[in-house]
Amino acid sequence: MAERTFRIWRGDSEGGDFVEYKSEVGEGQVVLDVLHTIQAHQANDLALRWNCKAGKCGSCSMEINGKPKLACMTRMNMYEPGETITCQPLKAFPVVRDLVPDVSWNYKQNKRIAPFKCKPADADGKHRMYQEDIDRVQEFRKCIECFMCQDVCHVLRDRDRKDAFAGPRYMIRVAGLEMNPLDDEDRIPELKHELGVAMCNITRCCTEVCPEHINITDNGIIPMKERVVDRFYDPLLIAFRALTGRRKRTKLRTVESTKE
Amino acid sequence: MDVSELLTIEHDVLVIGAGGAGLRAAIECSSQGLSTGVISKSLLGKAHTVMAEGGMAAALGNADSRDNWKIHFRDTMRGGKFLNAWRMAELHAKQAPARVRELQEWGAVFDRTKDGLINQRNFGGHRYPRLAHVGDRTGLELIRSLQDHGIHQGIDFHMECTALELLKDEEGRIAGVAGYWRDTGRFVLFRVKTVIMATGGGGRCWPVTSNSWEYTGDGLAMAYDAGAELMDIEFTQFHPTGMVWPPSVRGTLVTEGVRGEGGVLLNNKGERFMFNYVPERFASETADTVEEADRWLAGEEGTRRPPELLTRDVVARAIRAEVEAGRGSPKGGVFLDIASRRDAEAIKRKLPSMYHQFRELAEVDITKEPMQVGPTLHYFMGGIRVDHDTQMTAVQGLFACGECAAGLHGANRLGGNSLSDLIVFGQLAGKGAGEYIKALEKAPHVEDDPIKEAFRRATAPLNRETGENPYLIQEELHEIMAQHVGIIREGEEMREGIKKLEEMASKIENVKAIGASQYNPAWHQALSVRSMLLVSQAVAMAGEMREESRGAHTRVDFEGEREEWGKVNIVVRKAADGTMELEKIERPEPAKYLSEIGYADIDDLESGKVGADAPEE
Structure with a gap:
């Protein structure tokens, strides 16, 4: 387990900003796991889409460190140990709330x-x-x-x-x-x-x-x-x-x- | 709240759930000229159906011309340990081929045989290669075909719209549904004549599950609250092969197709241990040496099936026993090896998602190394009790189909019978709803009070000042279910679990959703933990009541099948005083030809000595 820093875009169609969270990351975890931990313990109302958590439904797409990714298939060990992880909704579509775009x-x-x-x-x-x-x-x-x-x-x-x-x-x-x-x-x-x-x-x-x-x-x-x-x-x-x-x-x- | 100011939408039929069953039901309703709406918690095309991998079972006879509906029917009954609804298993086996061919006419692109027909693969419990498939992503093909066809059928799709409660008129008939749009948090009232439940199961009550987040048993809970009965709910299938590592993906499904393509299960001594776990009922149709099993795989006639393709309940228990005996893999499962059985290209072509999933999530190349796998909660055989022909529940105007309905699978489901279940009974439920509407003299009307009540209950978690965290409540529920109502069950343990679940009820009454109503997962979670609790209680209580081991329900204190329990199904309903009531109900006698086919010796059935006079329609 190691503590990692996440910057997550919070807001809606009126506007918003990045909010910083720190969370423990376990072995083999993917970005979606960490977002769930943050949601359960620090930000209950953090809006994000996900369904299968196995790369089969395409719900959890978002921009992670500037690149579009499925959060459920993006392993934390793909990033440098000290690297801050920035999550924001797909940019080409209007935002509904937080990480949820209107598709x-x-x-x-x-x-x-x-x-x-x-x-x-x-x-x-x-x-x-x-x-x-x-x-x-x-x-x-x-x-x-x-x-x-x-x-x-x-x-x-x-x-x-x-x-x-x-x-x-x-x-x-x-x-x-x-x-x-x-x-x-x-x-x-x-x-x-x-x-x-x-x-x-x-x-x-x-x-x-x-x-x-x-x-x-x-x-x-x-x-x-x-x-x-x-x-x-x-x-x-x-x-x-x-x-x-x-x-x-x-x-x-x-x-x-x-x-x- | 003024009901006349609520956003109100009218339909003849509202289908709740947009997986395979819901979409097929909606298409059927629309084809009868009914005004049809579909609501789904997620976006269209994301339902749990997309996760189905191996295929859909239908006796098309393309891969082996000896196959027919009678053999499929017999396999289904044997797999379900003869607790299935006979009539539903008959309808399913007879109608699945037509439903699969229809999908192709709507654009589904199945893998082909050499002759250009729909190809079929082997699966556990199916005598012949029977599963129409597309690599290992058959569910995606099913849902996309229905989706792309369905959007042109005049159906109204209401995406990311959650159903809160079913509403009835004063005579107890379905008259509406209270719901809300997740993206705005806005309430919506559907005034309808019928509702078709297609909401799937409740696997999310357990921590290790192959199910997506949506599987919180909402449909079961809503139907139960409205007065419908749940049946066979104690039978929860643990799929034998889920991923066991890394921890964050524990439970994610590894398709049975791996074994269908020749994959074998090994313990840490390198033994194909399944040869030691062949039940008596299947012994005469299962290979007893590795050589025979391999010859069967090579397609040699007169050989018997490998034991890795026994039914899921048997394989799951065997894996658990090997791990308990200290013969497990380093990460707490057993080995599933395809690398030494098929060449790398064949693996990538037939099992592309498995290849991808293990490479991306576990950093394992399955063309080079074995996978490590263990049981994962996968499927609810039980669900809402329905009429076998019309799919109507005990509530007038309420229908159910797919995983949320009970009957087809009995005590254990065969792999591949789920996707075919969706399309067969989705269609029948749509037909049933149409007939019900035709016979209605006047549209049922729900009064204002129940509507206001439903919305008031829904907003309570938002309006509360403080309360329990709904995510942590779910974790607590997970612990109880894993500890007390797992793959191996025991009476005293379940009774303790039931007590703990009762204690949780007051906490759930006091759950707090932080934040506003717009796209707030905390609110959604706060509403669905109630469904999860209710479903968990039903499973635990019915499981405690059934004092035998049959199919997926395994009791250490009551080993083996008991004859008296083969004659009854357990039904769960809400009593007049609001408590959960259980009843053993006598199973109806099957038609003579069905019982003859079901219990037939396989040679007698195939030679026509038995079952030749069974009606084909």
Whole structure:
């Protein structure tokens, strides 16, 4: 056990400030453990979100020493023994109280995305798709909605262009649908016109902070940008499609090709 | 307080809880054209369901075509030590495959077989590979699929809104719910025709648990207060494999999928000790040598299952016995080894969260070293007593589904039967609520007084000048439950525990929440310690009453199953004078075909000698 110093932002939408706490830290503890000790003994009304305490629900995201982190997965021994730990809410969103941000904007973005539209089943009533075709989709579906990628996205955080860009979380959500062999919806116009995929300038900050290690930019956003470009900006393809009346295929076709 | 000035929202149905069961129930209600609301203490998508790892059990027959609902049903009954509600186990086994396929049509992306179908994995107590899964994050896939589908079904989601009390009309029918929004502290009155409880269990009453903070038994307590009955509440499942180190993550779940993928349990002498703990009932279907177990894992026909895949109650007790005998691991558990069984790539692909969890939290690389694990409070088999077909409770208009409801699992739940429980009975509860509403002639109406009373009780901890610290109260409760109502129980010990819990009641009446009402966890905690106390009392009293060992309920003073106790369930209810009342109720006779299948010899069942005439619908 050793005593450590914590600076925790306390306040609400009207304003607030950092308050210093000292607390004993036990073996193997994570930042969330210490916040709980402080809450139980010194600051009963300290507002923070947490649920699973195992890195699976994405509730306890906050900025710890300036970096977005899941408090439940951030071990105290990752910091220098004398280092003060500073905790504050995700900065890209309005604050509700203390370490709790108002993340409702994210839920609104999710609702804008057209729902999954399932293709008809095969003749025997079953849906088939192959593991190699869904590995990438499953990578995106690991997302625990901690919203840390949204927090560090320059478009949302620094430029505050929430009006123009749905953010990395929803780019990979759409990518997960677009690459899903069973999804029958055309996602490309929505990506361009509604969700603002072009706004991303590929700084990869989102990928860096993802606690699930999803390769958001390279595996998700860039392929989506390419599909938008193919559809809307490739002059040869545009001419070809205008002449033949064919639409650019953007889905994987393994299912059909292996059935034959 | 003027009730007409309260923020009031009207719905046909209010679902309390937004985990798998609540979301599935809400989708069902909405599909019948009912005005449906969902309230949840947390944000959408954060419910305890996300922590489920291994999979959802459904006899799809994709991984082994010999599987069917009858075998799933028989496994469930045997796992539950025949204390399950027969009809619920039947409905569950029959309907789970359709519910899983429906999830896929709503966007769930399950791991695949080589033929492109939904893949299924082995789990404890399931005869065939039966668990549809996504690596070791199946719960996340379930909740996200229901969430992303549900938001387009016209359902009103009220996030971070806590239910305080159920409100009834003068005839005793459900008429409303008192609640408050956590982000503002503002009260809200829901005027509704039905309520569906989908609030999960109460694992947070114990210090070592795999459960998230929300598992404080609020739904059980609210239903009990409203006049519903709790059943089988003494059966609390200790999952055999929780993390044991470091101390701050003690109890965090290590999925049974590790054993399903071939992982083995070892003591400090390097012995696969589970071979010494095979119960008679399972002996003929379990391997008795390491060689046979390994051949089974390699898929050889005619071999029997390894003993590591026995039911959870058996494995948890075995681990505890090894530790007590001094054969435990350095950190007080036993070893769970997958590193020497599968190559590193396979481990990372099939068990990515386990790999991540141990690396980040315990600094252990599970592809190189064994894990150290021990039992952790994981699940409530018991809960609110419901009608087997409609899921309605003893209170008119109050329904329950998922972990907070009792019946499906009996004395012990099989892994994988929880996620399928959520979607099967979530759907049925939604249907049941719809039928109830259709038959209603006039919407029930709650008078002003009970509403005012509910809000007055809720604000008491804030208004008090001084009082007990709600966090320290919970710690005290933890000590009592760990000491008196643990994995191994004894009559006198439980009676002492019950006395201590009674003494705590007055402290809880006097709990103080420091601060204001806006997003104040102290206030929330002050309200939920009452639920936790009530649930703890129910578990302790029912546990003291059941004088036998069956499934998850183990009594040192009453070893083994007793025939007379196999004929009754224990029901807990609030008596007219406000005290907790317990009653043994006779179990109904099962349909003949169900009892034949349940008790069948496995070869007779598979050859069709038994159960061939059972109805398929």
